[in-house]
Amino acid sequence: MPEGKIIKALSGFYYVLDGERVVQCRGRGIFRKRKVSPLVGDYVEYQADNDKEGTIVAIEDRKNEMIRPPIANVDQAILVFSAVQPDFSTALLDRFLVLIESKQIEPLICITKIDLLSEAETKQIQQYADEYRSIGYSVLLTSSMEEDGLEELLSYLHKRISVFAGQSGVGKSSLLNALRPELELKTNEISDSLGRGKHTTRHVELIKVNDGLVADTPGFSSLEFTEIEADELPFCFPEMVKLSQDCKFRGCLHLNEPKCAVKAAVEADELLPYRYKHYLQFMEEIKERKPRY
Structure with missing residues (x-):
């Protein structure tokens, strides 16, 4: 039975990467009965109908999975937070960190738009970066416009499955476009009235970057601790x-x-x-x- 990894889920189809080819698959009805949904990042067995189409028949055990964004078997989470527009928030960052820690996924904090900072704002962001490093977190300061920190970020992506997560409008798609310009992922300006970006990414997809796979995921602005208990x-x-x-x-x-x-x-x-x-x-x-x- 052929095997592969789901790299995209869209409109009921699952796109399975098997070597160099991608096979468009449906999920078997048995998954729905068991209330199990295939996720991007899953390792699966599929039954080939022809060279380009097939049916997923089995899902291998996952080492981890996330609900928002829906993805499995993640090696690391790149938590993308802008220094400004929207302003950097330790409360929101800590919320993301708790959710990532609860899944035993390694986080990398990536602060974007540092080119937009005044001297005083730069000092404040540097202080935050040093404080999170003192806890043991890796922190990168980046600018898609000035291409600051991009080489270092690329090195973190090598041969790993990474998920880019963060609020809408913080520059996730801009970062990926800077890393791989041919992607031309859609980005939106921040809405002045809302102070946040519009949702531009509609589905989860794994994209090849520096011999690794990176998920560009839908942005979101609120996260709830639905799966974490007080003693955890x-x-x-x-x-x-x-x-x-x-x-x-x-x-x-x-x-x-x-x-x-x-x-x-x-x-x-x-x-x-x-x-x-x-x-x-x-x-x-x-x-x-x-x-x-």
């Missing part, structure tokens, strides 16, 4: 994971527990205050979430 959230903050070894209680949520090493670090200014603030906000959000039945 502390594991989505790497700096808290290290500190928690010194907490008095195993399973400490770093809220009101006595002899909590995380709270002690906050009081001693050894933990970024906005990170702990966001942690408390996310914890409250998870606890107030309506139960699922």
Whole structure:
């Protein structure tokens, strides 16, 4: 039975890359009965009808999967955030980071549009970049217009499956166009009235870049913690994971527990205050979430 990887899903068809050829496939009805949908990034077996068409008959086990964007078997997530237009937001970045950490996907923070910054704004963005690096995250500062940071970004994409994720209007498509100009992906100006970009990417597709595969995904502006439980959230903050070894209680949520090493670090200014603030906000959000039945 031939095998391949789904590189695009569109209008009920799945495009399977098998060697150098792409086969347009339908999914078998059995997947719908099992409530399993093939995802871009899936390794599949398919039954060939001819050289160009076939039917997916089996999906291999996934090492991870994301719901928004719908993609599986991701090696890393490039979290694209603009320095300005829209303004850089640590709250939104931390929200993305928690969701990526919960899937055990390696994040790379990519801050775009640095060519638009004043001297004072550049210092502020550099400070944020250094703070996230101190946690252990990789951070790139880039400009599609000036081509700053693009060579370094290319090196991260080599032989890996990467997903580009972030708000609409932050420059994901512009970055991919700068990396591979022949793609000519659609981009939109930011709407002044809304302060955010229009959705220009309509489907998930894996694109070859530097011997790797990159997903350009639909932009979105809000993310909910529908799959993360309160006792899982502390594991989505790497700096808290290290500190928690010194907490008095195993399973400490770093809220009101006595002899909590995380709270002690906050009081001693050894933990970024906005990170702990966001942690408390996310914890409250998870606890107030309506139960699922």
